Amino acid sequence: MNAADLVIPLIAALIVLTGLIKKVNVFDEFIEGAKENLQTSVSLLPSLIALVTAIGLFKASGLPEVIAAAMSPLTNALGFPSECIPLALIRPISGSGALAVFDGILRDCHPDSYAGRVASVLMGSTETTFYTIAVYFAAVKAKDTRHTLPSALAGDITGFIVSAISVRLLFGIC
Amino acid sequence: MMNKIFSIIIVISIAYGIYSGNFSQLSDSLLNDPSSAVELVIFLTGSMCLWGGLMRIAEKAGITCYMAMLFRPAAKLLFKGLDLNGKAFRYICMNVTANILGLGNAATPLGIEAMKELEKVHISEGGDPLRASDNMVTFTVLNTASLTIIPSTCAAIRAKYGSASPMEIFPAVIITALSALTAALLASQILKRFSKQTGDDK
Numbered sequence: 001m002n003a004a005d006l007v008i009p010l011i012a013a014l015i016v017l018t019g020l021i022k023k024v025n026v027f028d029e030f031i032e033g034a035k036e037n038l039q040t041s042v043s044l045l046p047s048l049i050a051l052v053t054a055i056g057l058f059k060a061s062g063l064p065e066v067i068a069a070a071m072s073p074l075t076n077a078l079g080f081p082s083e084c085i086p087l088a089l090i091r092p093i094s095g096s097g098a099l100a101v102f103d104g105i106l107r108d109c110h111p112d113s114y115a116g117r118v119a120s121v122l123m124g125s126t127e128t129t130f131y132t133i134a135v136y137f138a139a140v141k142a143k144d145t146r147h148t149l150p151s152a153l154a155g156d157i158t159g160f161i162v163s164a165i166s167v168r169l170l171f172g173i174c
Numbered sequence: 175m176m177n178k179i180f181s182i183i184i185v186i187s188i189a190y191g192i193y194s195g196n197f198s199q200l201s202d203s204l205l206n207d208p209s210s211a212v213e214l215v216i217f218l219t220g221s222m223c224l225w226g227g228l229m230r231i232a233e234k235a236g237i238t239c240y241m242a243m244l245f246r247p248a249a250k251l252l253f254k255g256l257d258l259n260g261k262a263f264r265y266i267c268m269n270v271t272a273n274i275l276g277l278g279n280a281a282t283p284l285g286i287e288a289m290k291e292l293e294k295v296h297i298s299e300g301g302d303p304l305r306a307s308d309n310m311v312t313f314t315v316l317n318t319a320s321l322t323i324i325p326s327t328c329a330a331i332r333a334k335y336g337s338a339s340p341m342e343i344f345p346a347v348i349i350t351a352l353s354a355l356t357a358a359l360l361a362s363q364i365l366k367r368f369s370k371q372t373g374d375d376k
Contacts (some may be wrong), residue, residue: 002339011324012228019231026231033230034223040279041219049211054183056207060199061191093179103214103331111337120332120343124325125351129318136314139286140293142306147365151311152318155358162353166346 044096052100058086059104079173080164081115083108087122088160092129092153099123114173121163129156214331221330229275241274242267252316252359253309262291266313273321285317308366315362319355323348 019026058064068075068082075082083105090097102123109115129152137145191200232238245267246258256263265288272281289310296307306314325347332340 002342004341004344005339007341007344008324008326008329015228015232015235015237018235018237022235024231024234029230029234030227032227034227036230036279037222037226038219040226041215041222044218045212045215048215049208050180052211052214053204053207054180054187056203056210057187057191057200058183060196060203061187062194062196062199063187063190066190097179099214099327100211102328103210106331106335111332111335111340112342116332116335116337117343117346120325120328121346121350124322124328124343124347125320125354127318127320132318133314135282136285136289136317137306139289140306140310141303142293142296142310144305145314146306146311146369147362148306148311148314151315151358151362151365154361155315155319155354158357159350159354162350163346166349167343170346171342 047096048100051094051097052103055086055097055100055104078161078164079168080160081118083115084119084122087119091122091126092156093131095128095131098128114167114171117167117171118164121167122160125163126156126159129153217334218327218330221326225276225324225326229277232275233277233280238268238271238275241271245270252312256292256295256309260291260295262288262295262309265291270316270321273317274323276322276324276326281317285313288313311366312359312362315358316355319358320351321355322351 016026019029064086068085071085072082074080075085080088087098087101087105090101102119105119106116109119111117111120129149133145133148133152137143137148188200191197249256249263249266249270250258253263253266265284269281269284269288272278272284292307292310292313293303296310297303301307325344328343328347329340332343
């Protein structure tokens with residue numbers, strides 16, 4: 001029993017109730033929305049096959065241990081779990097790549113372990129920075145994005161650090 | 175960019191795996207990982223469709239309009255000198271509310287429209303069309319931060335691997351997302367002084 005587990009049922013009930021009050025065709029609209037996301041999830045499959053395999057190879061090669069060891073002075077200082085380094089590295093670059101890495105971390109470490117929780121918080125609280133900048137600036141003539149990238153990366157780095165701190169504060173290291 | 179990253183990961187991993195003698199693991203990974211990707215997508219499809227359906231009801235019930243009203247005061251602070259009755263501002267509000275509801279598919283086209291409108295404002299004010307305006311930067315930075323309030327995909331994968339409470343991370347996600355957002359927006363407010371919109375530092 002955890003109060004946070006109330007969030008999802010309450011939001012679902014609130015949405016359906018508001019829909020009923022506003023006389024929305026709740027069921028028909030649900031089906032339409034579900035259909036849209038079904039197409040998204042199917043279109044996700046080819047890139048996920050490529051990325052899950054690439055990341056599986058990366059893990060099988062033994063390289064993550066080498067990288068984690070090399071970065072350990074920095075990550076130990078921040079209290080950032082070494083299992084989450086690949087996620088932090090790919091998160092700003094590729095959404096499906098991050099999903100593949102995240103799935104792998106939760107498979108190897110339990111979702112309720114320290115690394116599993118930090119990975120979950122990181123996954124839920126950050127976005128694909130480079131992709132967003134590329135898509136938004138492709139729509140306009142401006143080629144000089146000025147301080148966009150440094151500002152966005154300042155946010156990402158803050159997210160990495162705070163994800164570890166907030167998990168430690170709320171759950172402790174276990 | 176993904177072409178390079180994908181090739182580099184594959185080539186380096188296979189090269190290092192062979193060098194360190196982990197080739198049976200490499201072989202296992204190539205044989206099994208493609209199907210675990212399919213399992214992941216099948217698993218996620220259910221949760222994605224459920225939230226797509228619920229959020230569509232929310233949109234039709236006008237919850238988006240209420241949220242846009244809540245966002246107005248914050249937007250006034252962030253986008254200096256922007257006409258609050260203009261098209262650009264309307265698109266910005268719609269994009270932000272779509273992001274908050276986790277409607278990524280709806281948010282991106284609205285965001286692109288907002289960028290085009292911000293560009294028109296920038297050019298009509300005599301700005302250099304090849305340099306982004308302060309408001310264009312602020313808007314893009316806002317979109318590189320996560321505004322989604324329900325981490326549904328993340329919670330679904332936690333449930334898949336047997337978490338006792340998939341949503342227990344919710345408070346930590348909100349704290350982290352808000353800190354990252356604040357840091358990114360603060361950085362953009364500070365850094366804009368060092369890279370002038372008018373292009374006089376070229």
